[in-house]
Amino acid sequence: MKDLRLHFLKGDILAIAAVVVLAVGLLIFFVPKGDTAGGAVQVYQDGKLLREFPLNTDESFEINGDYHNTLEIRNGKVAITHSDCPGGDCLSSGWIGTAGRSIVCLPNRVEIRIVGKSDVDFVVG
C-alpha cells in the first residue's frame, strides 16, 4: 500500500480550523437579534405558519400530519411532549424558552420556533 497517511498531519489542523470557522460563522449568523427572552411560539408545518401562541400562557396543541406531535407550553417554555414519529428527536430536544431556539420534527415536517418579544408584533397568525 502506498502513501496511506494514517497519522495525524499538520494539514489536518487546517481541515479542523475550516470546520470550526464555518460553525462559528453560522452560529453568529443565527444568533437572535435584540431581546433574547422568548415572546411567542410559532408552529410551522411544510414551511407555513400554522399557529402562534404567546409563551406566557400555558397551552397544549396537537399537530397532525404524517405523524402526530403534542406541543405543550408551560411556565414560559415549550416542548414536544408526545410524538409518534420515528426517531423521536423532537422529544429529546426538551424544553426551550429563549428566542432563536427551535424544535424540529423532520418526519412530520414541523418546526417550532421561539421568537423574541420584539419580533411578535408584525407576525399575523
Added chain:
Amino acid sequence: MGTTKRLTLSAVMIALALALSYAERLIPLQFVIPLPGVKLGLANIVTLVALYLLGARSAFIILCIRCLLGSMFGGGITGLAFSLTGGLLAMLTMTCGRKCKPLSVYGVSILGAAAHNIGQICAAMVLMRSYYVAAYLPYLLLVGLFTGFATAAAVAGVLKILSAERFGFSETSNRTQNTEETI
C-alpha cells in the same frame, strides 16, 4: 486486485456498512447531545476503508447500494433522500481530500463528516421549505469534529491491519506468500 476479490470485498463491505448503520441506532447519542440527526457515522468507517483500499469508484458503488438497501430496511424515501445527499457530498469531499497530500485520514474523515452534515441540512431545508433548520448546522458541525476524529481512528486501525502484507492487499501477490511462509 482481481475482479473477484474486489466484488467479494465490496459485498462484504456493503453488509458491514448496513450492519453498522443499524447498530448505531441502538446507541442513544441524542440523549447525550439533544440534536436531531446526531449520530456516530459508523458506516462512514466502511466508506473510508473502501475509498482507501478499493478506490473512489468502488467506494461510490458501495455507498449507493448501502443507502438504497438501508432505505428498504427502514427509513423509506425520505430516509433515502437524506442519506444520499449527505453520503454523496461526503463521498465527493473525501475523494478530493484523499488526493490532497497535506491531509491524513483524520482530516479526510473530519471534512467528510462536515460535508455529510451540510448535505443533510440542505435536504432538510428543501423538505421543510425553511432556511431556519440551518441554525442546527453549527452544532452538528462541532459534534462532527469529534465523531469524524473517532471514525478516522477506527479507519486508521483497520487500514493498518489490512495493509499488512499477509492480508494480500499489497501490490504484488508473490511477496504476500513469502511473508506468510516467514510467519
